[in-house]
Amino acid sequence: MKIIQVAGRSNSGKTTFIKKLIPELKKIGPVGVIKHLGDHDYCLEDGKDTTQFFEAGADMTTGIDGEKTVCTMHHTDLDTLLKMYADNGIHFAVIEGYKQRRYAKIVIGSLEIDRCVMKDPTTEEVIGALHLFDDYK
Numbered sequence: 001m002k003i004i005q006v007a008g009r010s011n012s013g014k015t016t017f018i019k020k021l022i023p024e025l026k027k028i029g030p031v032g033v034i035k036h037l038g039d040h041d042y043c044l045e046d047g048k049d050t051t052q053f054f055e056a057g058a059d060m061t062t063g064i065d066g067e068k069t070v071c072t073m074h075h076t077d078l079d080t081l082l083k084m085y086a087d088n089g090i091h092f093a094v095i096e097g098y099k100q101r102r103y104a105k106i107v108i109g110s111l112e113i114d115r116c117v118m119k120d121p122t123t124e125e126v127i128g129a130l131h132l133f134d135d136y137k
Contacts, residue, residue, distance in 0.1 A: 001082075001085060001086045001090055001091055001092065001093055001135065001136040002091065002092050002093070002130055002133045002134070002135060002136075003082070003093050003095060003103045003104075003133060003134045003135070003136055004021075004025075004092060004093070004094045004095070004106065004126070004130075004133050005094075005095045005098065005101065005103040005104065005105045005106065005133075006018055006094065006095065006096050006105070006106045006108060007097065007098075007099045007105045007106070007107055007108070007111060007113055007116075008107055008108035008109040008111050009109050009110065009111055012108045012109030012110075012111070013108050013109065014096050014097075014108050015096065017106075017108055017123075018033060018094055018096055020123050021094065021123045021126060022094070024123045024124075024126075024127055025091075025092045025094070025127070028091065028092070028127075029090075029091030029092060030089055030090050030091050030092070031090065031091070031092045031094065032085045032090040032092070032093050032094070033093075033094045033095075033096065034078065034081055034082075034085075034093065034094070034095045034096070034098075035095075035096045035097060036078075036095070036096060036097025036098045037097075044072065048063075049063075050062070050063040050070070050072065051072075054072045054074075057074075059073065059074055059075075060072070060073045060074075061073075078095070078098055078101065082136055085136075086136050093136065099111075099113055102115065103115065103133070103134050104117040104132055104133045104134050105117065105118075106118045106119075106121060106126065107119045107120070108120060117129070117132040117133070118132070
């Protein structure tokens with residue numbers, strides 16, 4: 001599994017870039033995205049069964065409807081999630097945020113950071129340079 005980390009300042013265009021990159025990567029293999037929410041908390045919907053199960057202490061709560069599966073876990077460790085992605089056949093793990101992690105990075109905007117391998121690239125440039133990104137081990 002390739003790890004493609006995208007970093008940049010708030011409102012620099014990271015999400016917009018990732019939304020364009022996903023369909024290009026999917027032409028090659030399954031894609032997963034992990035977003036570091038930083039100071040923002042994800043809000044679970046009050047009163048819903050899956051929220052109540054999570055609040056009761058379930059390690060993982062999953063809801064499945066006709067179109068999607070939504071999982072909530074008490075794990076907040078990036079390495080745990082990357083292992084889950086790899087174990088489930090994801091070929092490309094795109095990470096938004098986690099600037100301090102050791103992975104090769106795409107930088108969007110004016111951020112100066114270690115292990116920047118591409119700055120403001122096109123999606124085509126990323127696809128052509130997949131060899132620059134780290135393999136999950």
